[in-house]
Amino acid sequence: MKKIGQVTALGLLMITTAALAQSKPVAGEVAEGSLKDKTLTFVSYGGIYQDGQIAALKEFVDKSGVTLLSDGPTEISKLQAQVESGNVTWDVVDTGDFPPYVYCGKLFQKLDLSKIDTSNIPEGQISECSVPAMNYGVVLMYNTEKYKDNPPKSWKDFFDIEKFPGSRALEGSGDLSGGMIEQALLAAGGSVENMTVADIDKAIEKVKSLGPDTIFWKTGADSQQLAESGEADMIAMWTGRAMTAVKNGAAYTPVWQDWLVVMDQMTIPMGVKDPDAAHALINAYVGKSAQETLAKTTSYTPIHKDAKPEVDEVTAAFMTNTPDKLKLGYQQNIKFWVENFEVANEKWNALMAGN
Amino acid sequence: MTARATDSRTAVPAVAADDRRRWFRGQAFWLVAPALLLLVICLGLPLAIVTLRSFSEPQWGWQNYAWFFGTPVNLTVLQRTFTISAWVTLVCLIAGYPYAYLMTAVGPKMRLILILCVLVPFWVSGVVRTLAWVILLQDSGVINSVIRAAGLGSVKLIRTQTGVVIGMAQVLLPFMILPLYSVMKTIDLRLMQAARSLGASPARAFAQVYLPLSLPGVYAGAIIVFILALGFYITPALLGGPRSTMLSTLIQNQVLSLLNWGRGGAMGVVLLIATFVLLALAAPLTRQPHKTGSGR
Numbered sequence: 001m002k003k004i005g006q007v008t009a010l011g012l013l014m015i016t017t018a019a020l021a022q023s024k025p026v027a028g029e030v031a032e033g034s035l036k037d038k039t040l041t042f043v044s045y046g047g048i049y050q051d052g053q054i055a056a057l058k059e060f061v062d063k064s065g066v067t068l069l070s071d072g073p074t075e076i077s078k079l080q081a082q083v084e085s086g087n088v089t090w091d092v093v094d095t096g097d098f099p100p101y102v103y104c105g106k107l108f109q110k111l112d113l114s115k116i117d118t119s120n121i122p123e124g125q126i127s128e129c130s131v132p133a134m135n136y137g138v139v140l141m142y143n144t145e146k147y148k149d150n151p152p153k154s155w156k157d158f159f160d161i162e163k164f165p166g167s168r169a170l171e172g173s174g175d176l177s178g179g180m181i182e183q184a185l186l187a188a189g190g191s192v193e194n195m196t197v198a199d200i201d202k203a204i205e206k207v208k209s210l211g212p213d214t215i216f217w218k219t220g221a222d223s224q225q226l227a228e229s230g231e232a233d234m235i236a237m238w239t240g241r242a243m244t245a246v247k248n249g250a251a252y253t254p255v256w257q258d259w260l261v262v263m264d265q266m267t268i269p270m271g272v273k274d275p276d277a278a279h280a281l282i283n284a285y286v287g288k289s290a291q292e293t294l295a296k297t298t299s300y301t302p303i304h305k306d307a308k309p310e311v312d313e314v315t316a317a318f319m320t321n322t323p324d325k326l327k328l329g330y331q332q333n334i335k336f337w338v339e340n341f342e343v344a345n346e347k348w349n350a351l352m353a354g355n
Numbered sequence: 356m357t358a359r360a361t362d363s364r365t366a367v368p369a370v371a372a373d374d375r376r377r378w379f380r381g382q383a384f385w386l387v388a389p390a391l392l393l394l395v396i397c398l399g400l401p402l403a404i405v406t407l408r409s410f411s412e413p414q415w416g417w418q419n420y421a422w423f424f425g426t427p428v429n430l431t432v433l434q435r436t437f438t439i440s441a442w443v444t445l446v447c448l449i450a451g452y453p454y455a456y457l458m459t460a461v462g463p464k465m466r467l468i469l470i471l472c473v474l475v476p477f478w479v480s481g482v483v484r485t486l487a488w489v490i491l492l493q494d495s496g497v498i499n500s501v502i503r504a505a506g507l508g509s510v511k512l513i514r515t516q517t518g519v520v521i522g523m524a525q526v527l528l529p530f531m532i533l534p535l536y537s538v539m540k541t542i543d544l545r546l547m548q549a550a551r552s553l554g555a556s557p558a559r560a561f562a563q564v565y566l567p568l569s570l571p572g573v574y575a576g577a578i579i580v581f582i583l584a585l586g587f588y589i590t591p592a593l594l595g596g597p598r599s600t601m602l603s604t605l606i607q608n609q610v611l612s613l614l615n616w617g618r619g620g621a622m623g624v625v626l627l628i629a630t631f632v633l634l635a636l637a638a639p640l641t642r643q644p645h646k647t648g649s650g651r
Contacts, residue, residue, distance in 0.1 A: 077611050103614075172597070174608050215514060218592045221486075229495045342613060349608050350428045354435075354598035 027117035027304065028059075028287015035277050036065035042281065043071045044094035044133075045264075052297030053094070053133075053285075060284035066277065076107070079269055083107050088271040091278045096175060100130035100265045101338040108267045115279035120304045121286060122321070124331065130265035131286060134300040137239045137320045137329065138171070138179065138260035141252040146233045154257045158234050159187035159206055166233030169226050170207070172216020172352050176345050178337035179260035179330060180236060181207075195336050200347050207351065216352060227252050238262070240299055243318035258330040259320070263303070295319070402627075409620030419621035429605065433625065436602040437633075439519060439591070440584035446524040447531040447580045448573065455535035455572070459542075473529045481526060485593045488522040489513060492594065514596035522594040523587055530583060531576040538572030574640060585630060602626055 042057070044050040054070055061068045071090065076099050082088045083106075093108075100108050108129040118126055125132045142152050146166055157164050171177050182192045185203035192199075207214070215232050217223040220241045226232050227245035235252070237245070242254055266285060268278045284290060291302035295309035301320045302309060311319070320329065337344060409419050423429050458469045476484060491497045492512040499509045512518045542565065550560035588603040595601075602622060610619035 075611060077614055077616075080614055174604070174612055176612075212598075213514075216597060222489075222593065225486075225489065229490075229493060231493055231495055342615075345608075345613055349605065352597050353428050353432050353600040353605060354596070 025115055025117045025283045026287075027120055028284055028290055030060050030064045030280055030284050032063055033065045035280065038065075038274060038277050039067040039069060040091045040274075040277055040281055041069040041071050041089055042092050042094075043074050043090045045073045049298050049300070050094075052294050052300075055297050056290040056294040057281065057285060058293075059290065060281065064280065064284075066281075068281075076103070079107055083270050086271060088269050088273070090269055091272045091274070092281050093267050093269060094133045095130075095265045095267055097178075097262060097265070097332075097334070098176070098338060098341065100127055100267045101334055102341050104129035105270075107270060109270050109272075109275065111268065111282075112275075112279060115276065116283045116286065118286070120288070120306060122303060122305065122326070125263060125303065127265075130267050131282060132303045133264035133266045133285070134294060134298070135261065135263050135303055135320055136300050137262055138177065138236050139239055139242055140255040140259075141227060141235045141237045141242050141245070142255065143230060143233045144251045144253050145230075151253070152234060152255060154255065155183035156187045158236070159184060159210065161210055164234070167213050167215065167231070168210045168234050168236075169215035169217055169223065169232035170236040171223070173218055174349075174352070176337065176341070176348055177260070178334070178344070179262070179332035181344070181348070182332055183258065183260070183330070192333060195333060197340055197343055200340070200344055204347055204351050224248075224250075239301075239318045239320060243299060243314055246318075247314050254318070256325055256328045259325070259328060261320070261329045261331045405616075405620040406624055408616045409618075409624050412615075412617030412620075419617045420625070422618060423621050423625055429622070432600055432602050432605055433629070435599070436585060436626070437629070439516060439523070439599065439601060440581050440587075442516075442520045443523045443527060443584045444531075444577050444581045446520055447528050448577060450524065451528055451531035451535055451576065452569075452573070455532050455539050458532075458536050459539045459544075473532050476525070477529050481589055482593075484526060485522055485590050488518070488525070488590075488594055492518050492521070513594060514599075516595065516599045519591045519595040519599045522590045523584055526587075526590060527580045527583055530579045534575040534579065535569065535572040538575070539569050542568045574637070578634065578637065582630060582634075585626060 110128050140158050181203045184206040188206040223237045224241045224245045227250040266282050288304045291304040291307040292309040295302040299315045547560050550564045591599050591601045606619045606622045609615045
């Protein structure tokens with residue numbers, strides 16, 4: 001009797017070890033044929049970006065046997081409609097900075113981090129409901145012909161219209177850029193520690209002080225256009241667009257001091273049919289070779305610390321994951337912006353609507 | 356040529372209209388049933404839901420409307436939406452009226468070319484056309500280069516209301532020209548000759564004979580252009596600055612960025628009602644009795 005008990009215990013131990021070994025995920029890996037006959041729908045923002053993401057997931061698809069569908073563009077309102085109607089067809093969704101914070105537990109489920117290997121993701125980028133999908137930044141690009149001998153060195157100079165005369169352009173796509181408001185506040189002599197709602201007004205006043213000719217670009221293409229045609233002397237630009245503009249011959253140079261860290265997020269909506277499969281997709285996505293493919297095809301910065309994508313010189317110059325650039329990066333106060341999401345949006349939108 | 360064409364038209368409508376009316380009372384109703392069903396499902400139902408949500412979210416009540424009218428920026432933008440639309444309508448009318456007239460005056464081959472000129476841009480995506488306008492209108496753009504080369508300084512066109520009106524007018528021009536043309540081609544040009552032979556100057560013949568006869572087309576075109584302009588989104592977003600933001604941008608922001616369906620819905624309902632009121636005011640104009648050459 002005793003012996004049988006021992007054997008059973010040993011057997012149990014072996015089974016649990018095997019199970020543990022299997023469940024301990026490694027970024028980028030998936031068990032052969034584990035998702036056969038299953039279908040996952042991946043949703044993102046389309047264009048080169050989503051193509052690159054799908055390319056990055058090719059290994060995952062081939063190995064797991066999953067059928068991967070691609071849909072989009074991401075719209076939180078559409079996702080909300082799906083979650084509310086109980087018919088969620090989007091399994092993994094790429095979103096902007098804030099949604100997984102604002103709607104965590106409401107539209108997005110809390111991620112089970114025992115199913116995703118997050119050990120190689122840069123620090124401070126994982127939230128309860130998201131892991132980063134890629135990194136990029138907002139940099140100050142200035143016209144080198146306009147500011148020959150005395151170039152701007154920081155956002156403070158961007159907001160200083162007296163020392164640095166000239167036209168300015170910043171993002172007006174409708175999404176709230178907390179980092180930009182914080183920089184405006186700093187330039188106005190405020191402090192970002194213990195920020196209050198009144199500080200948003202102060203920052204917005206600073207933006208207004210740039211004058212009526214300030215350009216608020218609506219799309220990435222729009223900002224690139226501004227640089228290539230030399231319409232604005234200083235432009236706050238997404239790194240990807242800045243890179244393309246430089247490649248196309250725009251005489252602009254980035255200022256990396258306090259570049260604003262931005263990321264897209266990988267999320268799983270509430271009520272997906274197969275959360276395990278969705279987790280497996282994300283775990284594969286954050287793998288080294290997947291991230292290298294992503295970076296190579298999209299020129300966005302990979303979120304795997306060791307990823308070394310083969311890219312050309314200009315693209316490499318705009319990658320934000322090098323140690324020196326990571327040191328200069330500025331991380332917005334996500335907590336503050338999430339807590340004050342609505343009021344901040346209202347104030348920013350009033351500015352955008354010309355009030 | 357003109358005379359014959361007009362003759363064939365003069366006889367037909369009266370009879371056809373009677374026939375149609377009789378026929379419509381019978382089975383013919385079912386012909387519109389599919390369209391009607393589509394309209395109810397795809398327009399009526401969503402509209403009802405949006406209206407409902409504007410009263411029910413986050414709680415039942417008038418809160419979203421109180422918010423709309425209590426927030427100055429909304430009122431500014433609402434007013435601006437109507438102002439810009441009115442300007443666009445005016446520009447379309449000024450540009451479209453002579454064009455439509457020309458279409459009635461030329462031969463069939465030339466007319467085809469003129470119609471193509473109106474319609475070809477219509478087949479190009481609105482975004483592409485708007486971006487083309489960016490290239491034309493921007494400070495370092497084509498128009499300003501020409502003006503500068505001529506030594507006349509430069510004009511601020513992009514990111515101003517002027518730029519938005521120009522861009523929108525180009526997009527909407529076909530909606531003005533086509534109704535105008537369809538009315539103008541029924542005007543019997545012999546009436547102008549008659550006016551002239553009775554001693555009217557060309558200007559007077561136009562003002563007292565041709566213009567009144569073409570008014571139904573003017574009203575139809577103006578109403579279509581005005582209503583379409585009210586809902587414009589991409590063009591003002593790309594060609595305008597903050598001071599030319601229109602209401603759809605604000606609605607989009609409420610719904611897509613803030614998931615505030617209640618407020619977004621309320622904004623939509625306000626725009627809709629404001630439009631209806633305006634149309635109701637304009638309706639008596641369009642029903643003005645007119646004597647055309649249709650023989651009735």
